[in-house]
Amino acid sequence: MKKRLAIALMLGGSLFIKAQIGINMSAPEAVLHVDGQKNTVSATPASYYDDVVITSSGNMGAGTKSPKTRLDLRSNEHLNALGIGGTSQTASAAKAGAMRYNSGTQDLSYSDGSSWITLAHKAPNDFVDAENSSAQSFTSGTQTALTNWTKKTDVNGNFNAGTGVFVASKTGIYIVAFTFSLASGTIANDSRYETLIQTNSASSATNKVFKCVGSYPGTNSLSNRVAGGCSGIFNLNQGDNITVSLNQALGTAKTLDTDGSLTSLSIFGL
Known part of the structure; x- marks a missing residue:
């Protein structure tokens, strides 16, 4: 009896070692094979984009059934971004080779075992191009910020079109140009605008x-x-704001011309 039990355990152990586990699929192709959307077609590479596998060599693949490295994200549909977050760990605690994202400076760092080392990079310069066809009204003698812009370009997404406030993404020199046009109307004697x-x-x-x-x-x-119009060059710190305003003293309330191309704003960071 003991002999039979030992043989059964040996056979069971052998089967266990060779077993493959499939989740959402009946024919797994790795030691662990998860088919996220239950849509995998064998030998059809395009169908593996939502699969996760662990092979007998210990490699893990997301979107591929044949990972070539310890972690392989190279899927057929090319949605292969690797998300890296920030950490409060010291470089020594994270150990050499760890990486982190720094949201404040918008860059990546790696640990050499004792310090976080910033990777060389160049973040895209801020650039905003906007027009205004809102017919915004301006009371005579009152400084008013221009709002409700239509963005044509906003490289880093730092311009709030509704409020008209731009926020510098990094410290540097910024060139600003602003033009406006008011709808036709009477002009008071000896009047002016700013x-x-x-x-x-x-x-x-x-x-x-x-x-x-x-x-x-x-x-x-x-x-x-x-x-x-008006233009200027500003030396800004990261997080500084820019707004443009009009103070017209032409005698009566005025509105912007509804032709958006006549009222424009451009901001470029060097």
Whole structure:
């Protein structure tokens, strides 16, 4: 009896060693084979994109049944991004070879066993191009920020089109150009307008205003369209804001022209 039991255990152990486990599939092709959407077709590479496998050599594949490295993400549909998050661990605790993402500086670091070393990189420069066809109204004699823009380009997603506030993604030099056009209307005698580009920061050293002025001296008896602009160069810290405003003193309330191409804003970080 004992002899028979020993033989049965040996056979069972042998079968266990050679067994393959399949989840959502009846014919697994690795030691562990998970078919996420239960759609795998044998020998059809395109159908493995949602599969996860662990092979007998200890390699793990996500999107491939034949991983060539300890972790292989090279799937047929090329959605192969590797997500890396931040960590509060010290470099020595994480051990040499660990990597982390730094959200503040938007870069990656690796541990050499004692320090976090920043990988060489160049983040894309900020660039915003926007137009305004909102017909926004401006009360005479009141400075008002322009809002409700239409973004044409926003490389790093740092411009809030609704509020008109731009946030610098990194410290550097920024070139700003702003133009506007008001709908046709009467212009008061000896009137003027101001266009303003200003920064708002926790650091008073970077709070600056560029102001451009247009004037209509003397008697203005005809209805006319008022247009103008302003540009400036700013040295910004990461997180500093830029807004553009109009202060018109033309006698009555004015609205922006509804032709968006006539009111524009561009911001470029060097």
